[in-house]
Amino acid sequence: MSTGSLKAEAGIAGGDSAAGLPIAAAATVSRARTVWASWRGLVYQLAGIILAGLALLVWLLTADLSAIELRTLAPAALWVYTLEHLQLTLLAAVIVLVIAIPLGIALTRKPLRFLTAPVLAIANIGQAAPAVGVVVLLALWVGFSFWAATLSLVLYAVLPVLRNTMIGLDQVDARLVEAGRGMGMSATAVLFRVELPLAVPVMLSGVRTALVLLVGTAALATFINGGGLGILITTGVNLSLTTVLVTGALLVALLALLIDWVGRVVEHVARPKGL
Amino acid sequence: MSERNASTSPAPSAASTGITGASILLDHVTKRFPGQVHPAVDGLTMEIPAGKIVMFVGPSGCGKTTTLKMINRLIEPTEGRIVVDGDDVTEMNGDTLRRGIGYVIQAGGLFPHMTVATNIGIVPKMLGWDKARIAARVDELLELVSLDPALYRDRYPKELSGGQQQRVGVARALAADPPVLLMDEPFGAVDPITRLRLQDELLNIQDELQKTIVCVTHDFDEAVKLGDWIAIFNEGAQLEQYDTPERILGDPANEFVENFIGSGAGLKQLTLTRVEEVGLADAVIGNPGERAADVLARVAEAGHGHAVIVDDRHRPIQWLSRRKLGRLDLISAVPDPKLPVVGIRATLNDALDTMLVSSAGAALVTGRRDMFKGVIDVRTVMDAITRSQTAAVLESDKAPVGLNTGMFQAQASAAEAAEAELIGAESSSAQSSSAQSSSAQPIEADGSGADARAAQ
Amino acid sequence: MWDFLGDRYEQILFSGWQHFSLVVQCLILATVIAVIIASLVYRSKGLTSVVNSVSAIGLTIPAFALIGLLIAPLGFGVTPAVIVVAFFAALPILRNAVVGLSGIAPSIVESARGIGMSRFRTLLQVELPMAWPIILTGVRVSAQMVMGIAAVAAYSLGPGLGGFIFSGLSRSGGANSLESVLTGVIGVIVLALILDLLLVGLGRLTIPRGIRV
Numbered sequence: 018m019s020t021g022s023l024k025a026e027a028g029i030a031g032g033d034s035a036a037g038l039p040i041a042a043a044a045t046v047s048r049a050r051t052v053w054a055s056w057r058g059l060v061y062q063l064a065g066i067i068l069a070g071l072a073l074l075v076w077l078l079t080a081d082l083s084a085i086e087l088r089t090l091a092p093a094a095l096w097v098y099t100l101e102h103l104q105l106t107l108l109a110a111v112i113v114l115v116i117a118i119p120l121g122i123a124l125t126r127k128p129l130r131f132l133t134a135p136v137l138a139i140a141n142i143g144q145a146a147p148a149v150g151v152v153v154l155l156a157l158w159v160g161f162s163f164w165a166a167t168l169s170l171v172l173y174a175v176l177p178v179l180r181n182t183m184i185g186l187d188q189v190d191a192r193l194v195e196a197g198r199g200m201g202m203s204a205t206a207v208l209f210r211v212e213l214p215l216a217v218p219v220m221l222s223g224v225r226t227a228l229v230l231l232v233g234t235a236a237l238a239t240f241i242n243g244g245g246l247g248i249l250i251t252t253g254v255n256l257s258l259t260t261v262l263v264t265g266a267l268l269v270a271l272l273a274l275l276i277d278w279v280g281r282v283v284e285h286v287a288r289p290k291g292l
Numbered sequence: 293m294s295e296r297n298a299s300t301s302p303a304p305s306a307a308s309t310g311i312t313g314a315s316i317l318l319d320h321v322t323k324r325f326p327g328q329v330h331p332a333v334d335g336l337t338m339e340i341p342a343g344k345i346v347m348f349v350g351p352s353g354c355g356k357t358t359t360l361k362m363i364n365r366l367i368e369p370t371e372g373r374i375v376v377d378g379d380d381v382t383e384m385n386g387d388t389l390r391r392g393i394g395y396v397i398q399a400g401g402l403f404p405h406m407t408v409a410t411n412i413g414i415v416p417k418m419l420g421w422d423k424a425r426i427a428a429r430v431d432e433l434l435e436l437v438s439l440d441p442a443l444y445r446d447r448y449p450k451e452l453s454g455g456q457q458q459r460v461g462v463a464r465a466l467a468a469d470p471p472v473l474l475m476d477e478p479f480g481a482v483d484p485i486t487r488l489r490l491q492d493e494l495l496n497i498q499d500e501l502q503k504t505i506v507c508v509t510h511d512f513d514e515a516v517k518l519g520d521w522i523a524i525f526n527e528g529a530q531l532e533q534y535d536t537p538e539r540i541l542g543d544p545a546n547e548f549v550e551n552f553i554g555s556g557a558g559l560k561q562l563t564l565t566r567v568e569e570v571g572l573a574d575a576v577i578g579n580p581g582e583r584a585a586d587v588l589a590r591v592a593e594a595g596h597g598h599a600v601i602v603d604d605r606h607r608p609i610q611w612l613s614r615r616k617l618g619r620l621d622l623i624s625a626v627p628d629p630k631l632p633v634v635g636i637r638a639t640l641n642d643a644l645d646t647m648l649v650s651s652a653g654a655a656l657v658t659g660r661r662d663m664f665k666g667v668i669d670v671r672t673v674m675d676a677i678t679r680s681q682t683a684a685v686l687e688s689d690k691a692p693v694g695l696n697t698g699m700f701q702a703q704a705s706a707a708e709a710a711e712a713e714l715i716g717a718e719s720s721s722a723q724s725s726s727a728q729s730s731s732a733q734p735i736e737a738d739g740s741g742a743d744a745r746a747a748q
Numbered sequence: 749m750w751d752f753l754g755d756r757y758e759q760i761l762f763s764g765w766q767h768f769s770l771v772v773q774c775l776i777l778a779t780v781i782a783v784i785i786a787s788l789v790y791r792s793k794g795l796t797s798v799v800n801s802v803s804a805i806g807l808t809i810p811a812f813a814l815i816g817l818l819i820a821p822l823g824f825g826v827t828p829a830v831i832v833v834a835f836f837a838a839l840p841i842l843r844n845a846v847v848g849l850s851g852i853a854p855s856i857v858e859s860a861r862g863i864g865m866s867r868f869r870t871l872l873q874v875e876l877p878m879a880w881p882i883i884l885t886g887v888r889v890s891a892q893m894v895m896g897i898a899a900v901a902a903y904s905l906g907p908g909l910g911g912f913i914f915s916g917l918s919r920s921g922g923a924n925s926l927e928s929v930l931t932g933v934i935g936v937i938v939l940a941l942i943l944d945l946l947l948v949g950l951g952r953l954t955i956p957r958g959i960r961v
Contacts, residue, residue, distance in 0.1 A: 058797075058801060061801075062801075062805070141892075142937065142940075142941065144892060145892050145895055145896065145936065145937050145940030145941070146896065146933055146936065146937050147895070147896035147897075147898075147899035147900065147910065147913065147932070147933060147936045148896055148900065149812075149896075149899055149900045149903075149910070149913055149914075150896075150899060150913045150929060150932050150933035150936065151933065153913055153916065153917045153929050154926075154929050154930065154933060156920070157916075157920060157925065157926050157929060161920070229807075229808045232808075232810065233808075233809075233810025233811065233812065233813070234810075236810050236812045236813060237812055237900070240917055241917075247812065250812065250813070250816040253816065254816070254819060254903075259820045262816050262817075262819065262820055263816070263817060263820050265813075265816060266812075266813040266814070266815075266816030266817040267813070267817070269810050269812070269813040269816075270808075270809045270810060270813045270814070270817075273808045273809060273810055273813075274805060274808055274809070276808075277805070277808040364862060366858065366861055366862055387864045387865065387866045388864065389864070390861065390862060390863060390864035391863065391864030392864070393864075394863075395859065395862030395863055397855055397858065397859050397862065398855070399855070400859075401855050401856060401858065401859025401860075401862070402859075403856065403859075403860070403874055403878075404856075404878065404958045404959045405874075405877045405878055405956040405958050405959045406956070406958065407958070414863065414865075414873075415863050415864060418864060418865070418869075448956070448957055448958030448959075449958060450958055450959075451958075464863065465863070474862075
């Protein structure tokens with residue numbers, strides 16, 4: 018995703034600074050600039066999130082709120098909704114990782130290789146299923162609860178992680194695998210020491226996509242009494258409380274951006290050197 | 293401006309018959325790119341005669357490509373004038389100018405989403421030709437570059453070989469019959485054998501059309517082979533020598549030129565004599581469908597060892613020995629892909645190469661549109677070598693004007709004190725105009741930017 | 749289930765058609781907007797990275813949250829649905845259009861300029877046709893994504909199959925609630941597949957043989 022553009026910026030910044038300056042000075046300056054350029058987008062994103070959060074806070078503090086609005090938007094209540102939302106998201110994410118990564122690895126091993134294409138095809142079709150429909154269907158089946166919400170979130174977010182794990186492993190240069198085997202590494206050793214490290218960037222970007230999807234979809238959990246920040250939106254709509262509606266929507270959006278930011282920071286730090 | 297006009301002789305007009313090219317004059321042209329200390333092209337004045345092939349050579353980064361691109365104003369000059377066929381084109385609309393100038397780049401620069409016919413017809417279409425005229429022109433041009441229209445018209449570029457793509461590129465550049473053809477390393481992306489063929493074809497086409505061709509190359513041998521005139525550039529597009537290939541090889545102006553020619557100048561002299569300048573041997577001609585025995589009888593009667601089989605357009609397709617003729621019944625129409633063929637404008641060097649590769653000790657010579665002309669053998673080449681070694685270098689009397697009036701030149705030769713004053717005036721005006729020049733910069737910036745992206 | 753479908757097939761077909769036409773119209777709108785924006789920015793590295801960031805961040809905003817934000821000023825109805833669907837549809841197309849346009853070899857652009865094509869003509873006749881396969885891939889990704897988003901958009905009482913899901917939800921436990929939700933979900937999946945096939949067909953028709961992979 019935008020990591021590519023970040024890299025490109027880094028290259029350009031380095032080139033610019035090297036043009037006019039003496040070589041030694043240019044090297045240090047350009048390295049500092051390169052580091053700054055690679056982090057710049059992330060810093061801006063965080064600053065934007067914090068600014069938007071502060072603006073929301075100021076607006077809420079200065080707005081003329083009715084008694085119901087005050088009660089719904091009490092700091093304690095908001096905190097509970099946010100925690101519920103995060104709980105849903107993170108629990109689902111952990112389950113997704115536990116299922117999807119081993120499954121992705123298994124499906125790219127020789128014995129199961131033939132399943133790769135059909136699984137990807139089914140995954141793509143599944144992606145077209147509307148999230149709200151999946152949530153409601155599961156609730157009708159399992160009952161209206163936190164667990165029904167978690168289960169539907171897991172179903173929905175398995176796909177990107179599974180797909181990116183498979184793609185990440187598939188795109189590892191076959192010659193590298195061969196070189197590993199040729200040095201006498203076992204298949205397991207090749208997997209852990211060559212294939213997985215090289216697949217990490219793609220896999221992490223899949224995990225981040227999944228997390229962002231989860232934050233958004235978790236807002237739908239309110240329809241089936243699953244908790245989370247979505248309740249502010251539905252309450253706002255049902256009772257025509259614009260302030261509550263906007264607060265809920267903004268909080269969900271900011272939470273998604275924040276999770277995305279954390280994901281990007283992890284990706285940035287965890288990318289193997291030399292890639 | 294009027295002062296400068298007086299200092300350079302007016303471009304010669306296309307006087308002799310058959311020349312369809314136009315003369316070009318670069319008048320005190322300078323190009324500064326923003327953020328660069330030295331100008332890429334520094335006060336270059338250069339005359340390019342009508343109907344001639346002028347080759348630009350020099351080390352990479354010397355400004356030869358920049359100079360070329362300023363002729364059609366893909367790069368806008370910072371200072372100076374460009375005059376084509378007596379008209380100052382420095383201020384005219386760049387797109388209109390470029391529609392009237394053919395432009396060929398490496399690998400042809402064909403548009404991959406268009407067929408060969410659409411690619412070739414694109415400039416005529418922009419000029420508002422009607423469909424029938426464009427279609428006729430496309431076929432005519434494909435014939436000219438030796439591609440069968442029926443076979444290649446509707447193909448896409450990726451369905452062509454590198455050499456064929458390059459041919460289509462040349463056809464596209466010639467589509468609207470422009471007087472001037474600019475070529476930027478046109479044969480850089482094809483294999484050596486195809487390159488020789490394409491060079492021969494270009495010379496044949498030039499024989500027919502007599503355009504003014506300006507061609508940038510990094511290959512000195514190519515320059516010697518193709519050029520009527522060669523311009524050797526040093527950094528800042530400083531002209532080190534601008535002369536005929538014979539004079540450059542025989543009388544290099546300075547050490548830089550000597551180094552650039554490199555060793556083996558003697559052997560390179562071989563590239564100065566063209567196949568058409570030596571005597572060709574006749575051959576026994578046969579046609580597909582004839583009985584081999586009849587042809588063999590004619591071969592025996594003439595006392596030859598081989599017969600040349602030509603197709604209905606008189607293009608050679610096979611070269612059969614007596615032994616082979618004896619084994620055959622009917623002559624087939626299948627072309628032999630390994631036929632040793634050289635163009636009539638090819639150099640003796642190429643002819644020798646072709647013979648050595650084919651191990652036939654001789655090669656078939658073709659003229660315009662690949663028509664068979666005769667046979668050249670090793671002995672003819674050897675005789676020519678002996679002659680050219682003894683021949684004296686002739687004085688050339690009508691060398692076109694080419695000089696630099698920029699900073700580099702001023703530092704190098706203190707003698708031109710009168711010029712130096714003019715330079716002072718120029719450099720101050722240059723600083724004021726360098727800000728405006730940034731409008732021309734995107735072309736280069738785009739290129740490097742895309743490279744940077746591609747490297748990611 | 750079959751009774752449910754049999755009783756309501758006219759309504760289902762009508763909603764399906766509404767859903768489909770909402771998505772297709774929004775896709776067309778989004779493609780036009782995205783291509784125009786991409787054409788304006790792709791020459792500048794700074795603007796390109798701004799656009800890429802906007803598109804990446806835009807995609808992290810949950811559709812449901814954006815609908816909530818739009819209901820506040822616009823009220824219920826088709827308008828917020830169209831805005832949300834078109835907004836999300838534009839993001840992947842925008843990204844691909846920028847990638848496609850800036851990925852064209854500079855030599856091709858130079859040769860277009862060299863034979864006298866103006867900047868605008870080069871864009872129209874050379875760059876956009878060459879970037880079209882990549883843009884179209886973006887449209888396919890968008891189509892899959894916004895099919896589902898259009899279902900969520902039904903919450904703001906926009907048209908389409910999402911209505912079956914929400915009406916099933918509101919009658920949960922009641923008669924036919926499961927059938928109603930299933931109809932909505934499966935209907936959306938079927939429409940997504942049909943649209944994808946149509947887009948593949950569009951690619952066959954509009955991508956010249958010379959640049960087909």
